[in-house]
Amino acid sequence: MEEKNLSRRAFLGLGATAAVVAGAGIAGCSPAPKADSGAAAGSGDAAAPAAGGGNPTEFVPSFMNAPEPIDESKVTETIDVDVCVVGLGLAGVCALREAADSGAKVIGIEKGPDVGYRSGEFGTFGSEIHKQLGIEQPETQEVVNELMKVMGNRPNAQLLNYWIGNSGADLDWYIGTAEHELLTSDSDTPTDPEKPYVFPERCPVNENYNWREENYPCFPGMVHLLPDHGWAMHGTLEAAKGAGAEARFNTKAEQLIKEGDKVVGVYVSDEDGNIIRVNAAKGVVLSTGDISSDTEMLTYYAPQATKYAVFFSSMDKNGKPVNTGDGHKMAMWAGAVMEDGPYAPMTHSLGTNSIGINPYLMVNKLGQRFANEDVGAQELQNQIKRQKDGTTYQIFDSKWPEQLQYMPQCFGGVTHYVPPEEEEQYAHAINHFAAGYASDSYFQGEIEAGSIIPADSIEELAGKIEVPADALKATVDRYNELAHKGVDEDFSKVSSRLFPIEEGPFYAVPFGDSGMLVLIGGIDCDPDLHALDAEKNPVPGLYVAGNTMGGRFLVDYPVTVAGASHSMAMSFGRLAGRNAAAGK
Known part of the structure; x- marks a missing residue:
């Protein structure tokens, strides 16, 4: 089923309507089903909580109870x-x-x-696309080790090994059922954006980005099937029927x-x-x-x-x-x-197309900095969720265009500034959230849309985002002090992304709950x-x-x-x- 593409802001904003569902639950392996559960299996509705004083380790939800066998007649x-x-x-x-x-x-x-399908981003290794474009990727074990590390060594490493070793050939197989255009870089424009094309993300890799030096690396070589991967899905289905x-x-x-x-x-x-x-x-x-x-x-x-x-x-x-x-x-x-x-x-904070999740100063509703901002989109959302009202603000100043080049070339990151005279040439890349390109026009459009909030002073900015002005001013002053020292003594962000916030206008980007x-x-x-x-x-x-x-x-x-x-x-x-x- 085709689903409409959503912008970063649409994705981010959906979290505001998230419902908080109350209920008891035990995560982990499934205990043996009991035959006396009340609710119909597979209803999709929340079961009534266990009676007060019951042993939660003996609670068995209704979906574990098999329905009556189908009557063969x-x-x-x-x-x-x-x-x-x-x-x-x-x-x-x-x-x-x-x-x-x-x-x-x-x-x-x-x-x-x-x-059923949506979007079209594929993380693959060693496909003909990678070979044709000369995309250098890490060795299999480097990827597996990093994935196992960030997931607490819980996944099955044998499965990860198989996937990385076969994903490139599988991508060739998957997209080979339909005609498509291959773009040669992330700044290319397709001949016809309405027809199938393959978009190489972060290609070529920003010269300032070395994933081996990152605390939260993002491996290069990901590709997008666009306008979505429905063309490859239906091509594969037709190939199956043909067989x-x-x-x-x-x-x-x-x-x-x-x-x-x-x-x-x-x-x-x-x-x-x-x-x-x-x-x-x-x-x-x-x-x-x-x-x-x-x-x-x-x-x-x-x-x-x-x-x-x-x-x-x-x-x-x-x-x-x-x-x-x-x-x-x-x-x-x-x-x-x-x-x-x-x-x-699977929850991601993505920010705006102009700034993304770039690791600028981030504060909560108390006007306080709360963590190292230089983390991945998933990890960032984990911290945002734990702040007051699940709301935070990215704070930066007018020097953002020259700072983009030092930002991490990661999922949700923005690393290229396009000057006004080149905006038309780079229009496709600027409008594609996975490319990481920003421009003055797009930035201004996001100000007009309310996703970027400007002000002439930090105190004015605090008023616009409704955080305590004295607290925000103190936080910015402390952050500027650390930036000039070149050492983040508070949360250990790398010095190359520790930019002082001193030259107005000043800006804030609200972050709230992501959708899942x-x-x-x-x-x-x-x-x-x-x-x-x-x-x-x-x-x-x-x-x-x-x-x-x-x-x-x-x-x-x-x-x-x-x-x-x-x-x-x-x-x-x-x-x-x-x-x-x-x-x-």
């Missing part, structure tokens, strides 16, 4: 295939095509009216079918409510997305994430979100377990993507991919590799389809 159609792929987002479409290319008879099931695959939409998976310990198929219902039995001789691939639109699951597994507004979800034919953990539930009912947490909310794209946490799996039970044994015939699988991201979503989620969904969807087709 209600089946109106039976389909026999080798592989059934449930969920046709990015991972599912890739699984469908790969299974078909491997010679399997395969069907894909999707409860929405179309394949013999079938796809059914507005069709919802209800329950897996088991014979003994093995998953041998799935019951699905069509848009008229008819029950269809799909027999899958070699396996079922679950790739149904994440759990963030099921309030009960979200509250149970990641109560901290309930304070974020969830958006960007594909919708079913009734206009309801499709990312309600259907695959997770069916897998648990069949004996698989969720991975150990803590699960990772997905809540990443899934079914425990091995490197071959078999779903695992509580004893780490494979559930025969059951595979997981995309946001239904575990092992990829934990604690926080790392922006170290921008677009890693898309890229992993592509690579692991393809692997799941291949393994299922082989019965491996």
Whole structure:
């Protein structure tokens, strides 16, 4: 399903409407289901809290309780295939095509009216694009080590190794199904912005940026499929159909079918409510997305994430979100377990197109500096969320154009100033948030839109953003003192990004709650993507991919590799389809 592109400000502003959902929950592995739970499984509604005084370790949410078995007499159609792929987002479409290319008879099931996709950023390594453009990238183990470090050594390093080693070839495979234009740098303009093109982010790399010297590095070589990656999705779907695959939409998976310990198929219902039995001789691939639109699951597994507004979800034919953990539930009912947490909310602070998340002074509503600003977009949001009212302000002065070149070339960063005489030439880059280009005209437009607030003095600025003037003045004075010393004695920001705020006009950019794209946490799996039970044994015939699988991201979503989620969904969807087709 196509979704409209949103600007940084639209993304940032959605957080203001985030609902705070109350409820008890225990994060971690799933306990064994109890048969006496009250609420209907998979409803997506919050369950009533346990009675006061109860033991929270014995609480079992309703979604863990399997529904009554499907009455076989209600089946109106039976389909026999080798592989059934449930969920046709990015991972599912890739699984469908790969299974078909491997010679399997395969069907894909999707409860929405179309394949599900959004945006188009892919973090990949070693593709033909990288080779053609001469993009230098780090060694596999450098990336894996950094990702494991920022995620507390919790993900499955074998999965990360596979992804990085195969993502380049998988990208070539994925986009090779449709005609597209390749831009040669991040400042190029496509021949026709309405037609498919590939945009290399941060290419060439800013000469002042060395990721090996960064505390929060962002690896180079990410690419954007634009206007979004719908063209590659539909191209891949058509390639799957050309290889013999079938796809059914507005069709919802209800329950897996088991014979003994093995998953041998799935019951699905069509848009008229008819029950269809799909027999899958070699396996079922679950790739149904994440759990963030099921309030009960979200509250149970990641109560901290309930304070974020969830958006960007594909919708079913009734206009309801499709990312309600259907695959997770069916897998648990069949004996698989969720991975150990803590699960990772994907939340980014992005700022304005002109300044982004550049590490200028940031203060809270008390007018106080509260942390080192030189961190990634995810990490920045984590701190913002902990400030008074979840609101902070980026503070800088009129010298911002000459300071951009020293800023980190990271997801959400802005590193290029375009002078007025070159704005027309760089119009596409200036208007593309991932490029990192800014101009006077765009900056002025954001002032007029209210996303950048100007003032002639720090005291006036304090009044406009409603923070205590004396506190803000003291904070700026202290920051200027540190900048002139060249040493951040308070929060240890690197001196090369410690700029005094002295020459008006002065500016503030409000930061609030980000929205949440997905809540990443899934079914425990091995490197071959078999779903695992509580004893780490494979559930025969059951595979997981995309946001239904575990092992990829934990604690926080790392922006170290921008677009890693898309890229992993592509690579692991393809692997799941291949393994299922082989019965491996």
